Amino acid sequence: MSATGAPIHLPADAPAWRLRDRLGLAFAWLTGLLFCAVCAAIVVFLVVQGVRYLRPDMLWTNPKVGFNQNETGGFLAEIIGTVLVTGTALVIAVPVGVGVAVWLTEYGRPRGLARVVESTVEMFAGAPSIVLALFGVIVFQAPFLAFLSATTQGHAYGKSFFAAGAILSLLALPIVVANVREGLRAIPDHVREASYALGKTKITTIRRVLLPAARPSVITGTMIGAGHVIGDTAIIVLLLGDTYTLQAVGHIPLLGALRGTDSTLTSFIYANAPTGDLNQPQKAYAAAVVLLAMVFLLNIVVDISGRKARELKWT
Amino acid sequence: MDMTQPKPIRRLDADTKLVPLPRGFHIPDSLPQDELPTTQESASFITAARDERPLVPTIDRMRIEQVSIDYANKRAVREVSLPVRQGEVLGLIGPSGCGKTTLLRSLNRLTELTKAAHLSGRITLDGTDISELEPTALRRRVTMLFQQPNPFPMSVFDNVAYVLREQAKRKPRRGALRPQVEEALAHAGLLDEVKDDLDHPALRLSGGQQQRLCIARALAARPEVLLLDEPCSALDPQSTKLIEDLIVRLREELAIVIVTHNLQQAHRIADHVAFMYLGELVEYAPAQRLFANPKQDRTREYVSGAFG
Numbered sequence: 001m002s003a004t005g006a007p008i009h010l011p012a013d014a015p016a017w018r019l020r021d022r023l024g025l026a027f028a029w030l031t032g033l034l035f036c037a038v039c040a041a042i043v044v045f046l047v048v049q050g051v052r053y054l055r056p057d058m059l060w061t062n063p064k065v066g067f068n069q070n071e072t073g074g075f076l077a078e079i080i081g082t083v084l085v086t087g088t089a090l091v092i093a094v095p096v097g098v099g100v101a102v103w104l105t106e107y108g109r110p111r112g113l114a115r116v117v118e119s120t121v122e123m124f125a126g127a128p129s130i131v132l133a134l135f136g137v138i139v140f141q142a143p144f145l146a147f148l149s150a151t152t153q154g155h156a157y158g159k160s161f162f163a164a165g166a167i168l169s170l171l172a173l174p175i176v177v178a179n180v181r182e183g184l185r186a187i188p189d190h191v192r193e194a195s196y197a198l199g200k201t202k203i204t205t206i207r208r209v210l211l212p213a214a215r216p217s218v219i220t221g222t223m224i225g226a227g228h229v230i231g232d233t234a235i236i237v238l239l240l241g242d243t244y245t246l247q248a249v250g251h252i253p254l255l256g257a258l259r260g261t262d263s264t265l266t267s268f269i270y271a272n273a274p275t276g277d278l279n280q281p282q283k284a285y286a287a288a289v290v291l292l293a294m295v296f297l298l299n300i301v302v303d304i305s306g307r308k309a310r311e312l313k314w315t
Numbered sequence: 316m317d318m319t320q321p322k323p324i325r326r327l328d329a330d331t332k333l334v335p336l337p338r339g340f341h342i343p344d345s346l347p348q349d350e351l352p353t354t355q356e357s358a359s360f361i362t363a364a365r366d367e368r369p370l371v372p373t374i375d376r377m378r379i380e381q382v383s384i385d386y387a388n389k390r391a392v393r394e395v396s397l398p399v400r401q402g403e404v405l406g407l408i409g410p411s412g413c414g415k416t417t418l419l420r421s422l423n424r425l426t427e428l429t430k431a432a433h434l435s436g437r438i439t440l441d442g443t444d445i446s447e448l449e450p451t452a453l454r455r456r457v458t459m460l461f462q463q464p465n466p467f468p469m470s471v472f473d474n475v476a477y478v479l480r481e482q483a484k485r486k487p488r489r490g491a492l493r494p495q496v497e498e499a500l501a502h503a504g505l506l507d508e509v510k511d512d513l514d515h516p517a518l519r520l521s522g523g524q525q526q527r528l529c530i531a532r533a534l535a536a537r538p539e540v541l542l543l544d545e546p547c548s549a550l551d552p553q554s555t556k557l558i559e560d561l562i563v564r565l566r567e568e569l570a571i572v573i574v575t576h577n578l579q580q581a582h583r584i585a586d587h588v589a590f591m592y593l594g595e596l597v598e599y600a601p602a603q604r605l606f607a608n609p610k611q612d613r614t615r616e617y618v619s620g621a622f623g
Contacts, residue, residue: 191465193425194529198536199455204483213468312468312518 043292050289053282059290063244063268069282077245078287081161081262082230082294085240088165088258089172089229094222096169097176098211104177105184106206125174130234136167137238149259150249159241160249161258167235172225179224183217184210188314216309223302227295233266242267265291368563373402376540376570377422377445377457382436384417384426391417393594394436399540401570404562406585406602408575410622414594415574419542422572423457424450440540458533459542463549464525466517466532471509474517474528475499478535495535503531504561523554530561541565543573547580559584578618582606590614 017025058074066072100117108114124132140149140163146156149163187210195205211218236242241261248256263271265287271277272284377399384392392414399405399422407415417426424445426432438445445453466474472489475496480487496513500506505527509515517528526546533541543562547555562571562584575581581588585602590611598605598614609615616622 188463188465190461190463191467193428193459194461194465194532195467196428197423197425197454197459197461197542198478198532199451199453199458200477201451201482207483208477209467314463314465314518 046285046288046292049285050292052285054286054289058283058286069280072280072283075265075268075283075287075290078263078265078268079290080246081236081240082264082266082291084257084262085161085164085168085236085264086226086229088161089168090222090226092166092169093172093176093225094218097173097221097225098180098218100173101177101180101184102206102211105181106202106210121174121177124170125178127170128234129171129232130238132167132170133235133238136163136235139163140166140239147259150261157241157261159239159261161240161260161262164235164239165258167239168229168232171228171232171235172222175225175228176218176221179217179221180214183214183220183309186217186309187213191314213312216305216312219305220302220309223298223305227298230264230291230294230298231266233270236264236267237270240264240267242271244268265294369567371402371567373400375399376401376441378437378439379418379422380437380439382418382421382434382438384414384421385433385435386429387431391432391594392421395591395594395596397589397596397599399570399572400587401539401568402566403586404566404571404573404584406573406575406581406588407591408578408581408588408617409591409597410617411576413591415591416544418591419544419572419574420459422540422542423454423459425454425459455536456538457540457542458536458538459544460526460529460533460546462545464522464529466520466525466528468518469516470514471500471517471520471528472496472513474532475535478532499531499535500528502534503527504557505531521554523550523557526550526554526558527561530558534565538569540570540572543571545575545577546573548576555580578606590617592617 055074058076059079060076061074062077063075064071064073100121104114104117137158139145139158140160141156141158143156145158148156149160150157191209191213192205195209196202200208240263241247242263243261244263246257246262247260249259250256269284269287269291272280272287274281274284276284375398379395379397379399381394381396382392383390383394395414395418397405407419409415417432420426421432421434422438422445426434427450434446440448440453440457445457467477469477472493476489476492479492479495497506497510500509505524508524509520509528517525520528526549546562547558550558559580562573565571566586573581573585582602587599588602588605589599590597590605590609590613592613598609598611600610605614606618609618
């Protein structure tokens with residue numbers, strides 16, 4: 001017995017949990033519940049207020065001039081603006097983001113350049129959107145980019161869906177890159193080697209095996225990125241012009257709209273909040289609940305694609 | 316009846332009915348209960364007689380000549396020379412880290428993907444130095460099956476069709492490829508199980524089916540040499556048996572090299588066995604001779620379970 005060491009004696013009255021552990025547990029519960037309560041309060045408040053003031057016709061009428069909140073129309077232009085600017089941003093962010101992620105994970109050489117690209121992408125993730133917006137204002141007023149927005153007396157206005165979409169894409173880009181990289185890293189190396197062992201080249205392997213396998217991650221990244229784009233206000237106010245209806249430039253259908261200015265739900269809420277220029281809280285609440293519903297729908301898509309990704313498993 | 320010479324495990328198949336067998340495979344009608352070896356007896360597999368199997372004429376396909384492979388600061392393979400013949404299964408055995416997988420991967424230049432690996436010596440395929448061949452062309456002729464089943468995340472059909480199409484092209488279309496896809500699946504003994512739903516996602520198949528799909532995929536490239544890196548180590552005994560039978564059948568039309576940690580498996584399916592230790596080829600001999608009567612002490616110790 002003595003050769004294997006003295007048996008360990010636990011005092012019979014030893015508490016199962018020490019005080020510090022119990023306090024820690026209580027703190028974890030408290031913060032968790034508090035967080036849920038705050039979240040629930042916001043959602044309940046917005047839904048109650050929003051549903052009270054949201055009338056269906058707001059979804060298909062544009063804002064108009066009126067004497068009280070019953071006469072000032074809805075926010076159709078803002079819904080269109082939100083969809084259009086998010087679409088523009090994603091059309092730029094997704095291909096670029098997937099390309100960057102593939103290059104970083106599958107090539108990543110030279111190392112130094114890869115590190116620079118990585119920190120650049122991370123910098124975008126951390127940059128305040130108002131700073132990016134300010135940069136965008138200067139860039140899109142440059143003469144050689146004048147064709148992307150309205151021009152008055154030879155001067156580029158610099159505000160359009162193109163301008164806002166391009167800068168908003170910088171918000172989505174880091175999220176797309178991070179998700180696609182994670183998706184690609186989750187594919188075991190022997191799957192790549194199996195493709196090489198069948199005489200396929202690296203680029204074929206990426207196109208036909210790796211990207212299809214990472215598709216759920218691409219979707220997740222796109223949707224979370226879209227959530228960030230939808231929620232941004234600063235870039236919209238500075239770069240989309242913040243006109244209350246869609247003001248197209250020229251007569252070509254989609255192109256004219258993309259060169260034009262508009263508001264989105266976020267900038268509409270900003271202007272209509274009690275502290276805003278227009279101060280129509282009813283409209284702000286109604287728009288907020290529509291915005292919340294949009295983000296909620298995106299989250300559902302994220303959830304579904306995440307579940308798909310978990311189904312795809314190599315042993 | 317001689318109890319010291321039990322039927323080898325390869326013949327044992329109590330639940331055959333549950334798993335469809337590859338085409339052309341003959342199931343013995345019954346195995347008398349008293350012929351089943353007990354656990355104790357099956358441990359003495361070295362003395363067990365192997366299945367009678369057709370003698371196949373052998374042809375030299377690849378030659379490994381004085382090959383050494385170095386990683387950054389470690390020599391993984393030291394001056395190994397071996398023939399790879401069509402018509403027989405070459406088993407590579409040895410303890411972990413002895414260089415057998417590295418040697419296997421060098422046969423279709425997969426080692427080149429690890430940047431630091433350096434190969435000296437010569438490996439030839441039908442007399443041509445493989446370093447002079449286009450890697451993609453070489454890897455279609457000398458293809459490889461991995462330890463973990465790794466079908467691509469697409470349908471059963473598309474897994475095989477991927478190999479049949481040139482690089483990333485989408486043509487030829489589905490209809491035109493169907494006969495070739497079905498032939499490859501039949502060849503790997505999987506067609507009967509999947510023919511009703513070729514669009515089934517490959518990753519929803521069972522592990523054993525996935526590995527046979529990987530074999531079908533490899534066969535679709537019409538390879539001349541098939542490299543196997545512990546192809547059964549992630550599989551259950553029944554799937555292992557199906558794949559071992561398949562390997563023995565396939566050796567008639569292509570050269571097979573298998574790396575395995577499982578000595579019983581090497582004994583069951585290999586015609587020649589090479590024992591490697593610390594990167595060196597210690598002994599190369601016909602399987603039965605190597606297991607029953609090893610010439611080298613290190614081989615004897617390894618096959619009797621003294622180390623490894």
